[in-house]
Amino acid sequence: MTTVDSKIDNLPWVEKYRPTTLDDVYGQTDIVETVRKFVHEGKLPHLLFYGPPGTGKTSTIIALAREIYGPNYKNMVLELNASDDRGIDVVRNQIKQFASTMQIFSKGFKLIILDEADAMTSVAQNSLRRIIEKYTKNTRFCILANYAHKLNPALLSRCTRFRFHPISEAAIKERINQVIIKENLHIEKKAENALLELSKGDMRRALNVLQACKAALSTDDEEIDQDMIYECIGAPHPQDIELSLDTILKEDWVKSYKTIEHVKREKGLALVDLMSGFVEVLSKYELSNAARVAILGGLADIEYGISRGGNDKIQTSAIIGVIKSAMEKQK
Ligand SMILES: Nc1ncnc2c1ncn2[C@@H]1O[C@H](COP(=O)(O)OP(=O)(O)OP(=O)(O)O)[C@@H](O)[C@H]1O
Ligand SMILES: [Mg+2]
Known part of the structure; x- marks a missing residue:
């Protein structure tokens, strides 16, 4: 047995x-x-x-x-x-x-x-x-x-x-909750929400991330928190995205560039991940059509550039440029 x-x-x-x-x-x-x-x-x-x-x-x-x-x-x-x-x-x-x-x-x-x-x-x-x-x-x-x-x-x-469409968050939640109970896991509400969102309808990913988090716990009673989920998935933390986007919107070009480079280095983030984070956050902003089109078009070109092996420094500068100049259209 x-x-x-x-x-x-x-x-x-x-x-x-x-x-x-x-x-x-x-x-x-x-x-x-x-x-x-x-x-x-x-x-x-x-x-x-x-x-x-x-x-x-x-x-x-x-x-x-x-x-x-x-x-x-x-x-x-x-x-x-x-x-x-x-x-x-x-x-x-x-x-x-x-x-x-x-x-x-x-x-x-x-x-x-x-x-x-x-x-x-x-x-x-x-x-x-x-x-x-x-x-x-x-x-x-x-x-x-x-x-x-x-x-x-x-x-x-x-x-x-x-x-087969991506599985809804509600359905993933139902399944994941069974696993949480069977494996006797403790997980913060915020962490669970992040897990559901970041799984993007892929149940395999949700289970793998949860198992990776369990393996990272130092004691069985420790609670899985939001940071662990982001780390296991390798996705940028929302705070880092907001910080980077904020600096582009508010600071001058040199300061923005330095901050983004700092965030990337400290958190080990890839530029594409930061960029998809920006797109997600910006989609919730109220922007004029012209500004939105300029941002999405510009970022799409940069994403393509990165996938073709474009220079990281140049692409980072381009992101700052695209967002800053689109914001000019917003005024
Ligand atoms: N709808 C679902 N309900 C419950 N568990 C699921 C579901 N979909 C996937 N899983 C979980 O994810 C794992 C992988 O699922 P599965 O192999 O069926 O995916 P798939 O659609 O065949 O993916 P692929 O296209 O990569 O082959 C399963 O072992 C199961 O644990
Ligand atoms: Mg399969």
């Missing part, structure tokens, strides 16, 4: 708290209800789940497989991670072999899960179309991807599509 328990305890929380039934999948109610209905009516089509990371695509299909086949679902399911081994051979051989062997006592169809299918080569996707048609009698395919537009249109038209 103890060995099993300790094995579970050593798992990363994203695995420890992976939904085992469809009821444990949070914030995707419509999708869960629809696929469940398909199963109960015995009319499961080929499925395509797509959407951003950490929203429950893999978890939902595994939970669905469990619901259809019970605990021994693995015999009836072929899971292929397309981005590990994305050649055409995988598609041809593994799928063909699995799909063409009929089990004597099989319940209807087998399930083939193609995870991260948008990483497959287009040749492999092409050969998949024919295979899907050929084996529809005794198999169902479930294709999982982050981006539907990276999939072959002919493949898309063979599947019923479900878009």
Whole structure:
């Protein structure tokens, strides 16, 4: 008993708290209800789940497989991670072999899960179309991807599509609260709010950050505070953003530059993160249209410049310039 328990305890929380039934999948109610209905009516089509990371695509299909086949679902399911081994051979051989062997006592169809299918080569996707048609009698395919537009249109038209949207803060909160209770954590209200906001709809990120915070505690009774959350996520603290933005708005150019450089160095922040912080704060300000357009346009160019490897010093100066000159338009 103890060995099993300790094995579970050593798992990363994203695995420890992976939904085992469809009821444990949070914030995707419509999708869960629809696929469940398909199963109960015995009319499961080929499925395509797509959407951003950490929203429950893999978890939902595994939970669905469990619901259809019970605990021994693995015999009836072929899971292929397309981005590990994305050649055409995988598609041809593994799928063909699995799909063409009929089990004597099989319940209807087998399930083939193609995870991260948008990483497959287009040749492999092409050969998949024919295979899907050929084996529809005794198999169902479930294709999982982050981006539907990276999939072959002919493949898309063979599947019923479900878009997994970023999980709402309320749904993440519900799940996270269960984990907080089970793991006996103490967390400040403000810290919890920051965690929900910074997770941006990604449940995997929320769980990983929470686990990282737990590991950083010196005693089990210590409370997780807002600073720890920002540090674990590596996001700039709101105070640092406000300080930097304030200096741009109020001080002269040299002073602003020095303050921002100081904040960046002291807190180990990347310029892009500071910049997205500025955009978020500025979106709450009352600005004239002209000023807003000038800021967003200017910052977008700078972001592109940074991603192309632009000089940090020049880009920092450019940010100050863009915001200061846009504020002139505000007057
Ligand atoms: N809707 C959800 N309800 C409950 N837990 C979830 C949900 N979505 C994600 N999780 C948690 O996050 C982890 C990762 O989720 P999952 O593997 O299903 O994401 P995914 O959508 O397949 O992401 P990717 O696109 O990166 O493959 C799960 O183990 C689970 O703990
Ligand atoms: Mg996945």
